[in-house]
Amino acid sequence: MTAEQISTAIKNILPNRAIDISEALDLLSDILNSTRLDIGTELLQANTNKDFKLLSQLAEVSQEITVYEDKIQDFRNLLELDVIPDVVKDEPEEEKILPDYEKYRVDSNIEYTLYENLTNKRPFAFQIESDKIMVNTWQEMLLKTVEILYSKDPKKMKSFVTDEDMNGRKVHYFSLSSQAAMRKPIKIANAEFYVETNRNANSIRNGVISMLQRYGIKIADFKIYLRADYSELHNYIGG
Structure with missing residues (x-):
């Protein structure tokens, strides 16, 4: 074949x-x-x-x-799908209906790297260089990371809009307008700059790695802290 x-x-x-x-x-x-x-x-x-x-x-x-x-x-x-599925879920609401939530809570003091498989895991915080930021979702981590990097070098972040390597083949991940070819664009807090949030945890992880590389920041200087890991539950139910 x-x-x-x-x-x-x-x-x-x-x-x-x-x-x-x-x-x-x-x-x-x-x-x-x-x-x-x-x-x-x-x-x-x-x-x-x-x-x-x-x-x-x-x-x-x-x-x-x-x-x-x-x-x-x-x-x-x-391998890129012709139709991009909606992947964003209201994670805090989803957790309310999960059985025995406390069973899946993990030590939020343990550091993880960006090479971790983030599927079925939930973030507690992330640290970029010396700054530690609390977050509830991977999408929030993505937005906060973009805001931090944008403040360091707005011109470089804006260059991602036209950089094919920083975008999907069919969907833009970055835009100066909410009218771009994006599924769920969210405006960052500190600029007229939009980020695609219809991405799952590992896709966001890969996007963060790419951004750090462009900014010359060591990937090892970005740490992740988890609050829950539902891998066991999803493996049990075949998800």
């Missing part, structure tokens, strides 16, 4: 898995991109040290990574 046939079958038969695979590929692409940028730093050092053997090796690895990045992006594009 061709890549097109495989992606079409997955989208038609298991659309939720198409979304899961797309998010995993996005994360892999971000990690490969970070690796390539780190190699760039090592290239400069190798050149300074006149280590031309290492210089050649690093250049070859960087070039090969670019090839794989392109292949991953091509397959990821094939």
